Amino acid sequence: MRRLTTLGLSGYLAAVYAFIYLPVIVLVLFSFQSGRFPIPPLNGPSLRWYEAVLSDSRLTDALLNSLLVASISSAVACLLGFIAAYALARYKLPGTGFQRALITAPLTVSYLIIGLGLLITFNMAGVSRSLLTVGVGHVVINTPLCFAILYSLMGDHQINIERAARDLGANDLEVMAYVTAPMLMPGIIAAFFLSVTFSWDEFIIAFLLSRFDNTLPVEIWSLLRSGLNPKTNAVGSLVFLVSIVMVLFMEIIVFRKVIRR
Template identity: 70%
Template sequence: MRALSWLYLAAAYLFIFLPVAVLVVFSFQDGRLPVPPLQGMSLKWYEKVLSDGDLMAALVNSLIVALISSAVALVLGFLAAHALARVKLPGSVLMRVLIIAPMTVSTLIIGLGLLTFFNQIGIRPSLLATGIGHVVINLPLCFAITYAAMGDHQKNAERAARDLGASEAQVLWLVSAPMLAPALAAAFFLSVTFSWDEFIIAFLLTRFDVTLPVEIWSMLRSGLSPATNAIGSLVFLVSIGVVVLAEIFILRRRA
C-alpha cells in the first residue's frame, strides 16, 4: 500500500511537471524547431531573448504591473478584511460574498467588462488599465487569505494597543499588520505570480506597451521556436523564485 502511494505521488508530479520539463529541455535546442530529436545543446536562444528589446520591455512592464497592482490589492484587501472581521455591520456576510465574487467569474468576462467601462470613462488601453484589472482579480484573493488569518488573539492585542492610547492607524500599522505578516506575504506573492502570468486581461487592456504574456503570444503567432521555450523557461523560473521567496519569508516568521 505504501509503495502504491509513492507510485501515485510520483505519477502526479510527473503529470504536473513533465510539460515544464519538456519546455525547459527544448529551450536549449540547437536547431530551429523545438521538436524531437534534440539537436545538441545551445544557449543561443537565451542570448536572443535577453538581447530582444521588445521582450525586455515587456518583461519590465510585467514586473511593474505585477508589483504595483499586487501592493494595491494587498492594502485594499487587508483593510477590507480587517473592517469586516472587527466591526459588525448589517449585511457583512453579503459584503464578504461580493468581495470574493470576482474569484468565481471568468477573467474574460471581467476583462470585457473593464474594457467597456474604461471606454465609457475615457481610459484608453494601457498598463494603467491592465494594473486596475489585476487589482480587481487579486483583491478577492488578498481579502480571503487575510480574513482567514485573523483570530481572537490579534483582536485582544489590538484592544490592548487602543487601551494604551494607540490611534487606529497605529493599531493597523504596528499591531495588526506585523501579526498578519505571513498571511500578507503569502497574499502578496501569490498576487504577483497571478499578475505575472495573466494574459486575457492584459491582452484586452493593453495596446502598445504590453506585458510579457502578450508579447509571448505575438511571438507564437509566427510559429514555434526555441526562443519561445526560452522565454517560457525564464517566466517559470521567476514564478518559482517568487513562490520560494514567499515560503522562506513565512518559515522565518514562524521560526
C-alpha cells in the same frame, strides 16, 4: 500481494508525475536547442536563444512592464484586502455577510468576463488602454484573494494586544498600521507574493486592456504566431523560473511561519 500493491501504487505515482512534468521538461530541454526548431533530435546545448531573448527589446520591455504591473497592482490589492479584512473582523457593521460576498465575488467570475466588462466600461468612459488599465484589472482579480487570506488570519487572539495599544493612546489608524499589520506580516507577504504570481502569469485581462505597452504573457502570445520556436522555449522557461522562485520563497519563508503560529 502487499509488495505487488506497493509496486502498482509506485507505478501509478511515477506515471502521473511523468505526465505532470512531461511538458515542463520538454519546454526547458529544447530551450537549449542549438538548431532552429524545438523538436527532436535534441542538439546543443546552446544558450543562443536565451541571448536572443535578452537582446530582444520588446521582450525585455514586456518583462519590466510585467514586473511593474505585478508589484504595484499586488501592493494595491493587498492594501484594499487588508483594510477590508480589518474592518469586517474588528467592527460591527450591518450586512457583513453581504459585504464579504461582494468583495469575494470576482473570484467566481471568469477573467475573460471581468476583462470584457472593464474593456467596455473604459471604452465608454473614454479611458484609453494602457498598463494602468491592466493594473486596474489585476487589482480587481487579486483583491478578493488577499482579502480572503487576511480575513482568515484575523484571529481573536490579536484583539487583546490591539486593545492594549488603544489603552496606551493609539488611535484606530495607528492600531491598524503599527499593531495589527506587523502581527499579520507573514500573511500579508504571502498574499502579496501570491498576487504577484497571478498577475505575472495572467494573460486575458492584460491582452484585452493593453494597447502599446504589453506584459510578458501577451508578448509571448504574439511570439506564438511564428509557430514553434526555441526562443519561445527560452522566454517560457524564464517565466516559469520566476514563478517557481516566488512560490518556493512563499513556501519556505512565509507559509511555514503562518502555519507555525
